[in-house]
Amino acid sequence: MKEPTADEFIVEENLVLTLYISGMSQKSMEAIDNLKWLCDKYLKDSFELEIVDIYKDPKLASEQHIVFSPSLLKKSPLPKKTLIGTLSDTKKVLQSLGIKIKK
Amino acid sequence: METLLKTPTGISGLDEITNGGFPKGRPVLICGSAGCGKTLFAAQFLVKGITEYNEPGVFMTFEESAKDLTQNFESLGFDFEKLQAEKKLRIDHVRIERSEIEETGEYDLEGIFIRLNYAIDSIGAKRVVLDTIESLFSGMENMILLRSEIRRLFTWLKDKGVTTVITGERGDNSLTRQGLEEYVSDCVILLDFRVIEQIATRRLRIVKYRGSTHGTNEYPFLIDENGISVLPVTSLKLDYKSPTEIISSGLPRLDKLFSTGGIYRASSTLITGNAGTSKTILAGHFAMSSCKRNEPTLFFSFEESPDQLVRNMATIGIDFEQAIKSKLLHIQASRPSLQGLELHLMVLHNLLDELKPRTVIIDPISSLITIGNTNEVRAMLVRLMDTLKKKQVNALFTSLTYDGQSEFNNSTIDTVSSLADTWIDLRNEALNNERVRSLRIVKSRGMGHSNNQHDFIISGKGFQFTSPNKK
Numbered sequence: 001m002k003e004p005t006a007d008e009f010i011v012e013e014n015l016v017l018t019l020y021i022s023g024m025s026q027k028s029m030e031a032i033d034n035l036k037w038l039c040d041k042y043l044k045d046s047f048e049l050e051i052v053d054i055y056k057d058p059k060l061a062s063e064q065h066i067v068f069s070p071s072l073l074k075k076s077p078l079p080k081k082t083l084i085g086t087l088s089d090t091k092k093v094l095q096s097l098g099i100k101i102k103k
Numbered sequence: 104m105e106t107l108l109k110t111p112t113g114i115s116g117l118d119e120i121t122n123g124g125f126p127k128g129r130p131v132l133i134c135g136s137a138g139c140g141k142t143l144f145a146a147q148f149l150v151k152g153i154t155e156y157n158e159p160g161v162f163m164t165f166e167e168s169a170k171d172l173t174q175n176f177e178s179l180g181f182d183f184e185k186l187q188a189e190k191k192l193r194i195d196h197v198r199i200e201r202s203e204i205e206e207t208g209e210y211d212l213e214g215i216f217i218r219l220n221y222a223i224d225s226i227g228a229k230r231v232v233l234d235t236i237e238s239l240f241s242g243m244e245n246m247i248l249l250r251s252e253i254r255r256l257f258t259w260l261k262d263k264g265v266t267t268v269i270t271g272e273r274g275d276n277s278l279t280r281q282g283l284e285e286y287v288s289d290c291v292i293l294l295d296f297r298v299i300e301q302i303a304t305r306r307l308r309i310v311k312y313r314g315s316t317h318g319t320n321e322y323p324f325l326i327d328e329n330g331i332s333v334l335p336v337t338s339l340k341l342d343y344k345s346p347t348e349i350i351s352s353g354l355p356r357l358d359k360l361f362s363t364g365g366i367y368r369a370s371s372t373l374i375t376g377n378a379g380t381s382k383t384i385l386a387g388h389f390a391m392s393s394c395k396r397n398e399p400t401l402f403f404s405f406e407e408s409p410d411q412l413v414r415n416m417a418t419i420g421i422d423f424e425q426a427i428k429s430k431l432l433h434i435q436a437s438r439p440s441l442q443g444l445e446l447h448l449m450v451l452h453n454l455l456d457e458l459k460p461r462t463v464i465i466d467p468i469s470s471l472i473t474i475g476n477t478n479e480v481r482a483m484l485v486r487l488m489d490t491l492k493k494k495q496v497n498a499l500f501t502s503l504t505y506d507g508q509s510e511f512n513n514s515t516i517d518t519v520s521s522l523a524d525t526w527i528d529l530r531n532e533a534l535n536n537e538r539v540r541s542l543r544i545v546k547s548r549g550m551g552h553s554n555n556q557h558d559f560i561i562s563g564k565g566f567q568f569t570s571p572n573k574k
Contacts, residue, residue: 031208059221068210069213070210071214086207093205
């Protein structure tokens, strides 16, 4: 099967994302790699991404209700979603972020 | 080997059963079905830790919000807001919107670790509550991952040196739904709420407590406005003081039968006899003598209502009404079967604290025997006696014996006679054409006493001895 290219995906609105990681853990690193790859491939410039290390700001973990690490929060567009784990399930990630395949 | 250090729980009675409390710096699992008091148990451990042992605590709640918790425990006098303001308590509500969550790969619970670590360090917490961590599991796909993370969390808490109470809902075939008991190996406590013969009882059992001796029975516990109390609320110790002061039994002629001219203060007296041998009347005299000394008196009546008792006593010249009016006498009447045994004991304990009586009468103690098995009743009575002695209360118990049974062959006698300091036996025997009432002293610790039989009659003035008073 042919790999879909960037312009075959529709992103209706700019995605506002925050990735919460816990230091340099293996899972955190994997999540960063997976997300970067995904954004480069499918999102181009239509997203804002902030990466927060909860080790450096532990208070934030409670304020943002972080339980699982890594956690990717999609704040906008609604509905809000929290993607937990290494983001290795690309299909599920795209679906959860609301990225649709152009027919 | 290093001895196991303990952390007092702040739950009255539990420290006695566990020989000092929970294992210090280790996780403790409290499990039970819904509504059995798990959260309250955990909250009391935390709040008492702060108020009584100056150990700050972290309450991590997975179910109720901090606001709900605060409101729920307000009625018990747990002021969460104040404790938070004083930086003695931190509440962290772990709220998970399951519908917003997607699992996209492997994850860990580092969020929980960081939040706990932050909360613990910010107030120097020594105690932690996780209520109920199992709710993390609901709706999640990767159970194996979660389990190993929970295991890691418990180990981490242990390394952190905090004493942690983890609550868990009772599962079908295991103590908790997710088998948390496998990971908490130090101390597991099971709470139970059941209805036996229409009486709802809460019970507690220590399933395991590694490295420590502990009581293995099921212990009743109660939830009232003071929180949880596990019975026994008092320990079994023979270390009370014994006063040498002599008080009157209420009858000068009876006092003379003892070489000391009366009975010791804070001693316990047992009156046995068949039906109709005037046990209650003797108890009435005893109560009046206490009132005459201006000492508050508590009369537990399991057979007669206060009104009936007052009326009947009046016919033999014992003025209970005046004593009640002057607030020296308090009559607490209830049917023994109305409440469970532990509730009777609790009522008694509460009244002891409230009224601070110097004399307590239980008429008859044999009624209590009918509502529990002998072992249970005996254990309860032993504790009751110890409590009364500790509080330096004069105690008098009446006990009904039946025809045909010897005085040494009766369940009540077996149960209480060894606990009584003075034992008076009453009889009512048919002789010729009349019934002759008589009194004998079976024993009286620490004093000489008459060995004779003393006949008496009941007149408008109550007890009156008829036989000459021989020593």
